[in-house]
Amino acid sequence: MKQLGSEADVQVSLKGAELTEAFKKFLETYRSKEGLRKYMERIGQMIVTGQKSLTVDFMDLIEYDRALASTVLDNPGEAIERFSEAVKLVVERENPEYARKIVKFYPRFRNPPETHRIRDISSDYIGKLIAIEGIVTRVTKIDAKIVKATYRHRDPETGIHEFIYPDEGEIGERFEKPVYCPVCGKPGRFELLPEKSTFIDWQKIVVQEKPEEVPGGQIPRSIEVILTGDIVDVARPGDRVIVIGTLRVAPISSLERHSPRALFSFYIDANNIEVQEKVLEEIEITDEDEKRIRELAKDPWIREKIIASIAPGIYGYWDIKEAIALLLLGGVQKILQDGTRIRGDIHVLLVGDPGTAKSQLLQFTSRLAPRGLYTSGKGSTAAGLTATVLRDKMTGEYYLEAGALVIADGGVACIDEIDKMREEDRSAIHEALEQQTVSIAKAGIVARLNARSSVLAAGNPKDGRYDPTKPVSKNIDLPPTILSRFDLIFTIRDIPNTGQDKRLARHILGVHSEADKTRSLIDLTLLKKYISYARRYVRPQLTPEAARLIEEFYVSMRQSSISSDPSQPTAIAITPRQLEAIIRLTEAHARLSLKNRATVEDAEEAIRLMLVMLSKIGMDVESGRIDIDVIESGVSASKREKKRRFREFVFGLLEDVGKISISELVAKASEKGFEKEFAKEEIREMLRRGELYEPESGYVAKA
Structure with missing residues (x-):
C-alpha cells in the first residue's frame, strides 16, 4: 500500500475512542482554501436533504493528517466504523432529532491517492482500502441484507422474550444464528422477526478492466464488487466507474463437498462508487x-x-x-x-x-x-x-x-x-x-x-x-x-x-x-x-451558406426522383435520414481543422462522400438511377413496379384458367418478357405470402 507520510507519522496508530475523536475533530475544524468549514456545511446539507452518507475527499484527509489517512488505508474496517460514529456525534449536536432517526451514517471516500489496475490486485492488499477503475459488465437485482436481527425466544420457564443479535457491530457476509439466548442464557429455537430487524439494500456488480488497458492477446480481468446502502443501483452495465472499498476474500466453493479447496477469490466491499460521466476526460x-x-x-x-x-x-x-x-x-x-x-x-x-x-x-x-x-x-x-x-x-x-x-x-x-x-x-x-x-x-x-x-x-x-x-x-x-x-x-x-x-x-x-x-x-x-x-x-455549427448548400442538394436530389414519364415508377433518391447523415459528416469535417463553424467547404466534402456511396450502392441496376430504396428496403422502385406487373399477370391468368402448372406459368411469364429466374423467385414469394397455394403438387392457384 502506498505510504502517505514519514515513518514517524505512520507509527502513530489511533484506535477506538481516540480514532473517533480524531475524525470528529477533522469534521469540525477542517477548512477549505476559501476558509469555509467544508464538512460542517456538508453535514448541514445532509440533514436538510435527509441523507445518510457524507462524501469525504481523501486528499482533504491527507492534507489534514497523513497518519489519520494512512489509518483509513491500512485498517479500513475499524476506521470507517469510527468515522461513522464521529459523523453521528456531530449530527447529534447539530440536530438530535435527525440523529435519532438514522441508525447509522456512512462516510463515502472519493478522490483516492492512487487507483489500481484490476490485474495488479494481489493478496498484499487484503484488508486494505483500495481504488480501482473499470467498466461495469454485470449487475444483479437489489436484495435486502440483514445487519441487525431481532429474535423471539419462547421458553417454558422464563416465558417469551425478544433480543437483538449481535449486541454490538453488524452481521457480516455470512448469516449465523445465535446459539444461546443472551436474556436467559439458554439454548433453544429462536424465531427471526423480520419486521423488527434492520436491513440494508445489497447488490453485486462485476467490474472489468477497460479495453484500452488490456495487454494484447490477454483476457480482460474482472472482480466482483458488493454495494450496500445508498450506493446500490448507482451504476449500470457499460458505465465506467471508480470503486473505492476494502479488498476481501471469499472461499471458492468446491465441486467435491467433503474436500474444501484452500482457494479464495477476491472481491471488494465497496465504500463508494463514482460513475465517470465525461468519457473523454x-x-x-x-x-x-x-x-x-x-x-x-x-x-x-x-x-x-x-x-x-x-x-x-x-x-x-x-x-x-x-x-x-x-x-x-x-x-x-x-x-x-x-x-x-x-x-x-x-x-x-x-x-x-x-x-x-x-x-x-x-x-x-x-x-x-x-x-x-x-x-x-x-x-x-x-x-x-x-x-x-x-x-x-x-x-x-x-x-x-x-x-x-x-x-x-x-x-x-x-x-x-x-x-x-x-x-x-x-x-x-x-x-x-x-x-x-x-x-x-x-x-x-x-x-x-x-x-x-x-x-x-x-x-x-x-x-x-x-x-x-x-x-x-x-x-x-x-x-x-x-x-x-x-x-x-x-x-x-x-x-x-x-x-x-x-x-x-x-x-x-x-x-x-x-x-x-x-x-x-x-x-x-x-x-x-x-x-x-x-x-x-469543438462543437461546430453550420454557417448559413453551408446550410443553404445542403438544403439545395437535398431538394435537387428529391426533385430528380420525380419522373417526367408518369408511367415510370418514382425512385426516391434521398431521404431525411441521409440529410441528417450529411449534417453529421459536415460537422465532423469541420472538427478536422478544429473549426467551430462548419463552412461550405465542409458541406461539399460531406455531399461528395454521400454521392460516392449512392453511386456505388444506391444505384438501381435496372434503371441506372439513384434509388435510396435499394438500401432502405432492399427493393428498388423499378423492381417494385416489375413485381407489381408480374402479380397482375399471374392473377389475370389464374382468373381464366383456375390453376396452372408452375413450369407452364414460368414459360408464359417468359413470353411476356419476365426472366425465368425472376418468375420462379416471385412464385415462391407469392406462395410464402399466401397469395397463391398449391392445390396439387407442381400446380398453383389463387388463394
Whole structure:
C-alpha cells in the first residue's frame, strides 16, 4: 500500500475512542482554501436533504493528517466504523432529532491517492482500502441484507422474550444464528422477526478492466464488487466507474463437498462508487499538448495529413480512410427541448471481398480511438453485441450482462463480421444504432442501457465475392433496416488491374522490407489526443451558406426522383435520414481543422462522400438511377413496379384458367418478357405470402 507520510507519522496508530475523536475533530475544524468549514456545511446539507452518507475527499484527509489517512488505508474496517460514529456525534449536536432517526451514517471516500489496475490486485492488499477503475459488465437485482436481527425466544420457564443479535457491530457476509439466548442464557429455537430487524439494500456488480488497458492477446480481468446502502443501483452495465472499498476474500466453493479447496477469490466491499460521466476526460491533455494540437490545426494540409495517418500500412482507400477519420471525430449531439436526442455519432459499414484489409482497418481504428473496442459479430461474451440476462450457476440469481456496444459507450465499437451476429442482436441493434440505447426486459429485469458509440463494421458478401448486379442487401446477410442506419456504406472489390496491382505490390513489399519506417504523418499518440481534444472542445455549427448548400442538394436530389414519364415508377433518391447523415459528416469535417463553424467547404466534402456511396450502392441496376430504396428496403422502385406487373399477370391468368402448372406459368411469364429466374423467385414469394397455394403438387392457384 502506498505510504502517505514519514515513518514517524505512520507509527502513530489511533484506535477506538481516540480514532473517533480524531475524525470528529477533522469534521469540525477542517477548512477549505476559501476558509469555509467544508464538512460542517456538508453535514448541514445532509440533514436538510435527509441523507445518510457524507462524501469525504481523501486528499482533504491527507492534507489534514497523513497518519489519520494512512489509518483509513491500512485498517479500513475499524476506521470507517469510527468515522461513522464521529459523523453521528456531530449530527447529534447539530440536530438530535435527525440523529435519532438514522441508525447509522456512512462516510463515502472519493478522490483516492492512487487507483489500481484490476490485474495488479494481489493478496498484499487484503484488508486494505483500495481504488480501482473499470467498466461495469454485470449487475444483479437489489436484495435486502440483514445487519441487525431481532429474535423471539419462547421458553417454558422464563416465558417469551425478544433480543437483538449481535449486541454490538453488524452481521457480516455470512448469516449465523445465535446459539444461546443472551436474556436467559439458554439454548433453544429462536424465531427471526423480520419486521423488527434492520436491513440494508445489497447488490453485486462485476467490474472489468477497460479495453484500452488490456495487454494484447490477454483476457480482460474482472472482480466482483458488493454495494450496500445508498450506493446500490448507482451504476449500470457499460458505465465506467471508480470503486473505492476494502479488498476481501471469499472461499471458492468446491465441486467435491467433503474436500474444501484452500482457494479464495477476491472481491471488494465497496465504500463508494463514482460513475465517470465525461468519457473523454480519461485522456490527459497537457498545456504543451494543447499548444501542439493548435499548431497542427493551423496547417493548411491538416485534413490530408490526418487521413493519410489512418492505417498508413494499408494502400489506397482514401474515401474509406476519410470516412473513418470523420467517424472518429463525430458530429455534434443535440438534445431538443422535449428531450429528443439527435445522435452525433457516425456509423460506417464496409462490405468487401476477402483479403481487402477490412479487419486491419477496424483493428487500427480501435487502437486509435480514445475509447475503442474490437469484436466480432458473434460477440466475445454471452451478451453478444448488446446485452442479455443470464443466470448465475452457483446462486441461481439473474444478472444483467453488457455486450460490446454497451461497453464501448462513449467511444468506437469496431465490429468485424457483423453479418454473422446472433439473432437476438439483430433485433436489439436497430435501437442501438439509431437511439443509441439498449432496452432489455427479461426474467423480471427491465433496463435501458446507454450505447452511445460510433460503429465501424465490416461484413463479407454472401457468395464470397461482391456482385455489383445485385443490391447491397442481397450481397450481405443483413436486413435493409440495419443497413439503412449506417451513414456511409462502402464496397471494397478486388478487381484485377495491372497498374493498380503493381502499385499495391510495391507498397506491400515496401512495408515488409521497411516495417520500422512505416509511420503515420502525425504521431499516433498526438493524433489520439487531437481527436479527443476536437470531440471535447469543438462543437461546430453550420454557417448559413453551408446550410443553404445542403438544403439545395437535398431538394435537387428529391426533385430528380420525380419522373417526367408518369408511367415510370418514382425512385426516391434521398431521404431525411441521409440529410441528417450529411449534417453529421459536415460537422465532423469541420472538427478536422478544429473549426467551430462548419463552412461550405465542409458541406461539399460531406455531399461528395454521400454521392460516392449512392453511386456505388444506391444505384438501381435496372434503371441506372439513384434509388435510396435499394438500401432502405432492399427493393428498388423499378423492381417494385416489375413485381407489381408480374402479380397482375399471374392473377389475370389464374382468373381464366383456375390453376396452372408452375413450369407452364414460368414459360408464359417468359413470353411476356419476365426472366425465368425472376418468375420462379416471385412464385415462391407469392406462395410464402399466401397469395397463391398449391392445390396439387407442381400446380398453383389463387388463394
